[in-house]
Amino acid sequence: MSAKSIDKLMTGMLYLIAGVIVLLLAGLLGYILVQGLPHVSWHFLTSPAKSFEAGGGIGIQLFNSFYLLVLSMLISVPLALGAGIYLAEYAKKNWVTDVVRTAIEILSSLPSVVVGLFGFLVFVLQFKFGFSILSGALALTMFNLPLLTRNVEDSLRQVGFTQREAGLALGLSRWETVVHVVIPEALPGILTGMILGAGRVFGEAAALIYTAGQSAPALNFGDWNPLHIASPLNPFRPAETLAVHIWKINSEGIQPDAAAVSAGASAVLIIAVLAFNLLARWGGNRLYKRMTAG
Amino acid sequence: MKKLLGILAALSLTLLVACGAQDSNGESITAVGSSALQPLVEAAAEQYQSDHLGVFINVQGGGSGTGLSQIQQGAVEIGNSDLFAEEKAGIKAKALTDHRVAVVGITPIVNKSVGVKDLTVTQLRQLFTGEITNWKQVGGKNLPVVVVNRAQGSGTRATFEKWVMNGRQPLAAQEQDSTGMVRSIVASTPGAVSYVAFSYVDQTVETISLDGIAPTEKNVTTNAWPIWSYEHMYTKGKPTGLTKKFLTYMQSSRTQKRLVAKMGYIPMTAMQVTRDVQGNVVRK
Amino acid sequence: MDPIKEAMLHRSRSAKLERRGRLLSLACISLIVLVVLAIFIFVASRGLATFFTNKVNLISFLSKSTWAPAVKDAHGVPQVGALPMIVGSFGVTFLSAVVATPFAVGAAIFMTEISPNLGKRILQPVIELLVGIPSVVYGFIGLSVIVPVIRTVFGGTGFGILAGTFVLFVMILPTVTSMTVDALKAVPRHYREASLALGGTRWQTISRVVLRAAMPGILTGIVFGMARAFGEALAVQMVIGNAALLPKDLISPASTLTSVLTSGIGNTVMGSLENNALWSLALLLLLMSLAFNLLIRWIGKKGEMK
Numbered sequence: 001m002s003a004k005s006i007d008k009l010m011t012g013m014l015y016l017i018a019g020v021i022v023l024l025l026a027g028l029l030g031y032i033l034v035q036g037l038p039h040v041s042w043h044f045l046t047s048p049a050k051s052f053e054a055g056g057g058i059g060i061q062l063f064n065s066f067y068l069l070v071l072s073m074l075i076s077v078p079l080a081l082g083a084g085i086y087l088a089e090y091a092k093k094n095w096v097t098d099v100v101r102t103a104i105e106i107l108s109s110l111p112s113v114v115v116g117l118f119g120f121l122v123f124v125l126q127f128k129f130g131f132s133i134l135s136g137a138l139a140l141t142m143f144n145l146p147l148l149t150r151n152v153e154d155s156l157r158q159v160g161f162t163q164r165e166a167g168l169a170l171g172l173s174r175w176e177t178v179v180h181v182v183i184p185e186a187l188p189g190i191l192t193g194m195i196l197g198a199g200r201v202f203g204e205a206a207a208l209i210y211t212a213g214q215s216a217p218a219l220n221f222g223d224w225n226p227l228h229i230a231s232p233l234n235p236f237r238p239a240e241t242l243a244v245h246i247w248k249i250n251s252e253g254i255q256p257d258a259a260a261v262s263a264g265a266s267a268v269l270i271i272a273v274l275a276f277n278l279l280a281r282w283g284g285n286r287l288y289k290r291m292t293a294g
Numbered sequence: 295m296k297k298l299l300g301i302l303a304a305l306s307l308t309l310l311v312a313c314g315a316q317d318s319n320g321e322s323i324t325a326v327g328s329s330a331l332q333p334l335v336e337a338a339a340e341q342y343q344s345d346h347l348g349v350f351i352n353v354q355g356g357g358s359g360t361g362l363s364q365i366q367q368g369a370v371e372i373g374n375s376d377l378f379a380e381e382k383a384g385i386k387a388k389a390l391t392d393h394r395v396a397v398v399g400i401t402p403i404v405n406k407s408v409g410v411k412d413l414t415v416t417q418l419r420q421l422f423t424g425e426i427t428n429w430k431q432v433g434g435k436n437l438p439v440v441v442v443n444r445a446q447g448s449g450t451r452a453t454f455e456k457w458v459m460n461g462r463q464p465l466a467a468q469e470q471d472s473t474g475m476v477r478s479i480v481a482s483t484p485g486a487v488s489y490v491a492f493s494y495v496d497q498t499v500e501t502i503s504l505d506g507i508a509p510t511e512k513n514v515t516t517n518a519w520p521i522w523s524y525e526h527m528y529t530k531g532k533p534t535g536l537t538k539k540f541l542t543y544m545q546s547s548r549t550q551k552r553l554v555a556k557m558g559y560i561p562m563t564a565m566q567v568t569r570d571v572q573g574n575v576v577r578k
Numbered sequence: 579m580d581p582i583k584e585a586m587l588h589r590s591r592s593a594k595l596e597r598r599g600r601l602l603s604l605a606c607i608s609l610i611v612l613v614v615l616a617i618f619i620f621v622a623s624r625g626l627a628t629f630f631t632n633k634v635n636l637i638s639f640l641s642k643s644t645w646a647p648a649v650k651d652a653h654g655v656p657q658v659g660a661l662p663m664i665v666g667s668f669g670v671t672f673l674s675a676v677v678a679t680p681f682a683v684g685a686a687i688f689m690t691e692i693s694p695n696l697g698k699r700i701l702q703p704v705i706e707l708l709v710g711i712p713s714v715v716y717g718f719i720g721l722s723v724i725v726p727v728i729r730t731v732f733g734g735t736g737f738g739i740l741a742g743t744f745v746l747f748v749m750i751l752p753t754v755t756s757m758t759v760d761a762l763k764a765v766p767r768h769y770r771e772a773s774l775a776l777g778g779t780r781w782q783t784i785s786r787v788v789l790r791a792a793m794p795g796i797l798t799g800i801v802f803g804m805a806r807a808f809g810e811a812l813a814v815q816m817v818i819g820n821a822a823l824l825p826k827d828l829i830s831p832a833s834t835l836t837s838v839l840t841s842g843i844g845n846t847v848m849g850s851l852e853n854n855a856l857w858s859l860a861l862l863l864l865l866m867s868l869a870f871n872l873l874i875r876w877i878g879k880k881g882e883m884k
Contacts (some may be wrong), residue, residue: 007779016693018701025704041849060491082606095855102871103614109805109867113840125369145610175599203712206812213354215336230852238352246714251472252329254493264636266715273710357844384850441734449844468831469820471841483735
C-alpha cells in the first residue's frame, strides 16, 4: 500500500474514532434522559421525598445539592487560588515543591470513600460539627482542592511571560502583577475549571454519605435565618444531596416507585451537570471577551 | 480578590455565630447505624417531631458496625443495629442497653427462571457452600447456580448464616453491600439465588419455602420460620431525656401497630416468642 | 487615582502587600499539604495496625487469596489475603488503559491535527461532558446495559473484569484524551512543517514525528488515567461482582481494593481487625497512587532530557 492510501485509511480511522466517542456520549445521555425524563415533573422537582410511600419528590435534595455546592466552593476557591498562585508564581524549582505537588496529586487520586471516612472522624466527631452541610462542604473541599489548584496553576502558567514583565516594568510588585494583570488574563480558564469542578462535586456521593448524612429533614422555606434548625440556610443541619439520594434509593429504598424516582433523579442530575458545562463555555467566552476587550 | 476575602470573612463569621447558637436550638439527638432500620426510624422520627415541636431527631445510616462503634464511643445518642451487640467483634456489650423495636424476617430469593419453589434447609446450605452447582440437582431447570451474598459483616448475612449455614463457610462468591443491589441482580441474572428481608420482596424475584414452610410474617411470629432477627436501638447505659422519650415512642403499641407494620417490618407486639442472643426461643 | 499609579507612588505599602500576599498564598498551600499529611498519617496508623496490633504477616497479606477477616484459619490466624483484590485492581486498570489509549490518542490527533474546528466545536464539549457524568450514573448504566450484553454474548453472569473494564474505559477516556491533546499541542509547529516539506503525508508526519515528540506527555496522560481507574470505587463496585476470588477469566466475578473497602467499611467496628484490614487496603491504594505519581514524574524527567 502506498503512503497516500495509508494516509487516507488512517484519516478515516480517526474520523471513525471521533464518531464512536460522540456516539458513546449521545447513547449515554439518551439512555439516561429517555429513562428518567418521563418521571420528572414540577411536583417531582419541588416536593419532599417519601421514605416508604410512592409519589416522593426530590425538592429538598435538589436545594441541598446547590447549597452544599455553594458552601464548598466558597471554602475551596480562595484556598485553591492562593495555593495555585504560590505554585505558579512563587514556588522555587526544588524538591520541596516536588513533594508538595506530589501531595496534591495524591489527594486527587484518593478514593472518595476514604475522604468521606476521614471527614466523618475529623469533622463530624472530632470537631463536633455533626452530620451537617458544613462537614459535607469540608469533605468536598478536600475532594475538590487538588483539581482546582492544578487548574489555577495551569491557567496562570498559560499567561504569557511578557504580561508579567509589563506589570513588573510598571513598578508593580509581584503580588500586584498577579492580582491585577495575570489573574484577569487567566480568569476564563480558572472559571471554566471551577464550573467543571462544580459539576464533579454535584455528582459526588461516596464522600458525603458519612459527612453530610443521608437524611433530609423537612425544611421551612419561609425561614431564612441561618440559626434556626429548620431553616434551609442552617449549615448545621444534615443534608442529603441528589447523588446521595440516588445511591440510597437504589441500595435500601423500599418505596414502591424507587426505580422511577432514581431514574428521574439521575436525569435531573445529568441536566444540572450539562447546564454547568454550557454555563462554563458561555461564561468563559463572554468573560474573556470582556476582560481582553476583544 | 478583596471582595472574595470579604465574602469569606462574612461567611466564617456566620459560621461562628451559628456554632455558638447551635445548642440553644432545643433538644436534638442523633441515631446512626443499620441501613435496614434507617427508613423505619426516619419515619418514626418525622412523626415524633411533628407531634413535639422544637425537638430534632437526626437519623443516619452507615451500617450496623458504624452504629455500634459510635454508640460505644458515646459519639451519638442511639446506635442502630441488625445484630445483638454481643455478636459483633470489638464491642463491649455490657455497657450498652438494648432496645428492640422491630423484627425482620429474611427469605431466600431466586431468579424466576430456576423452577424451584421449595427446598430443604440442607439443600439451601449446599447451594451456598457450592456443593449444589446446578438447579436440576434440586429438581429445577438445567441452569447453573449463581450465588449472590451480602457483604461480609452485614447484619442480614450474619442472620442468614446463623440459621442456615450451621457453622459452614459459604463459598467465596459475588458480594453486594445493599439489599437493593442484591434484588436487582437476582432479578436479572438467570440461576441467581440470594436472600433479602421480607419488605424488599417484589414481583421481580421469587421466594423459596423451606421444608414446606412459607416465608410469611405469621410463620415468623411463631418461629416456625427461623430466619429472622430483631432490629436493635442501642443506648450507652440507660437512656435519658429525649432519647428515652423517643425510644418509648418507638416501642409504644401505637407506633408498633401502625407504623412498623405499614413499613413492612414485623411489630414486636405481634411476636408470640422471644429469642435471646444464643438463639434460645421462649414462648411469650 | 488609578490603582497602578497609586501603587507606584507608595512603594513601601506595595512591598508590605507583596509580603502579605506571598504569606497568604503560602498559607493556602501549607494548609493543603497539612491536610494531605493528616490523611496519610490517619490511614497509615489504622492500616499498619493490622500488621503491628493484629500481627498479620505482611507477606501473607499480599500473597494469600482468602479474604475473610472475621474467620480464623486452622492456626488461629485471621484470613486476610488481599491478592484477589490486588490482581482485580491491576487487571481492570491495565485493561481499561489498553482499551482507552487508542481511542484517546485517536481522538486527540483528530482534535489537533485532522480537524481542529470540528474537534473544538464537538469533540471537546463531548469529552468535558463525559467527565461530568457522576460515577453513580456510570455504574447504573453499566449494570443495566453492559452486564446484560456481556451475559448474552459471552455467557456467565456478566459481572467481572470485562464489565469493569468497559465502565472504566469510558471514565478515563476524557482524562487521557485531554492530556494527550495538551501533549500534541506542545509539539512545535516547525516539526510538522519540516516533515511535510520532506514530502511526508499527514499520517507519516503524525505517526513518525508528532507522536514521537509527544510520547512522554501521552504516557503521562495514560498513567494519570490509570491512577484514576485504580481509585474509582462506586461504578466499578456495581459491575465487577465483588467476589474475593482470584479471577480465572474476564467474565467471572472479581473484586478490586476499592470495591471491598467501600462495601465493607460500614459493617465493621472501629479498631477491630476487620476494620483495620480494610484500612490496610486503603493504605495500599494510597501507596499505589504515590507510585503512579512517581512514575509520572519519572516519565516527565525522561522526556525533558531529550
